[in-house]
Amino acid sequence: MSNKPTVRKHNKLTAYNRWGYVFVAPFVIVFLIFSVYPVLRTLYLSFTDLKVMGDAHIIGFANYKRVVLDKFFWISLWNTVRIWIVNIVLQLGLAFLLMMVFSDMKYKIQGLAAFRIIYYLPNLIAATSVAFLFATLLDWRYGTFNVMLNAIYKLFGAHYNPVDWLGNPATAGHTIAVIQAWMWFGNSFIMLMAGVQGISKDYFEAAAIDGAGRWTIFGKITIPLLKPIMMYVAITSLIGGLQMFDLPFLMGNKASGSYNSIQTVMMYLYKFGFTAGTVQTGYASAVAYMLFLIILAVSIIQLKLFNPKEA
Secondary structure (H helix, E strand, O other): OOOHHHHHHHHHHHHHHHHHHHHHHHHHHHHHHHHHHHHHHHHHHOOEOOOOOOOOOEOOOHHHHHHHHOHHHHHHHHHHHHHHHHHHHHHHHHHHHHHHHHHOOOOOOOOHHHHHHHHHHHHHOOHHHHHHHHHHHOOOOOOHHHHHHHHHHHHOOOOOOOOOOOOOHHHHHHHHHHHHHHHHHHHHHHHHHHHHHOOOHHHHHHHHHOOOOHHHHHHHHHHHHOHHHHHHHHHHHHHHHHOOOHHHHHHOOOOOOOHHHHOOHHHHHHHHHOOOOOOOHHHHHHHHHHHHHHHHHHHHHHHHHHOHHHO
16 A cells, blocks of 8 residues: 555645744744843853953953942842832732722622723833823922922911922832832732632632621632732732832932932943943943842742742
């Protein structure tokens, strides 16, 4: 019996499958050029003494040693963590509160899709627009926020001293954290609600029939089944928080006394990577990889906390 038809069919399938590589090739090429190459190039530069242009000489781990001993790097890291903690507490707290209200069967709130759009809108506004808007609203002399507070104080016969929300080291970091929380709580709320809607309603109905209270259902059913989504939100929030750059950079003023209190790691990296007069490409690359290692270590710790049995 001849096997020619089978061989011919196999050859056609092989030729057909090869076309898949042709269609995938553009994405792979772009990914290698614009993602993989910059990462490897940055790693190489972190071991060199490159300033701006010219030859790069290998200096081993000197840049990494400098980062470890650089107190300004650690101050910038602490600023980043401090702003992120306030941000994440407010962001997830508000997202959890809204999730509890909208997922509670006793409330049966309608129009969830409309609320999702409303809450997510701040996340769609460009960071430059948000920074300009709040810098105007929080201006200590003519800003709307101080004007409103002054009017309220006068209503009760009290005197109000305008607060320089962005120029005072005691308030600048917290102010930026609150704005960040306002921008991102809608994103966290949508992901948490998606997780809740993925839980079978049979669990909630059975618990309600058995007489379980709202907090019992939330603590014994909702939270355990939401762990995968919570882990994702926590890790992505951490990565985004430690890479914070746009709002502090746009709202900070180098001439103000608060600048050193809101300078994040990414702003510190930008100073040595792109600011004229202070460019040290090799050192900036080392700062970038040091931040990567810190994010990696904390992410692993978070994974083990969410999955203690797998640790």
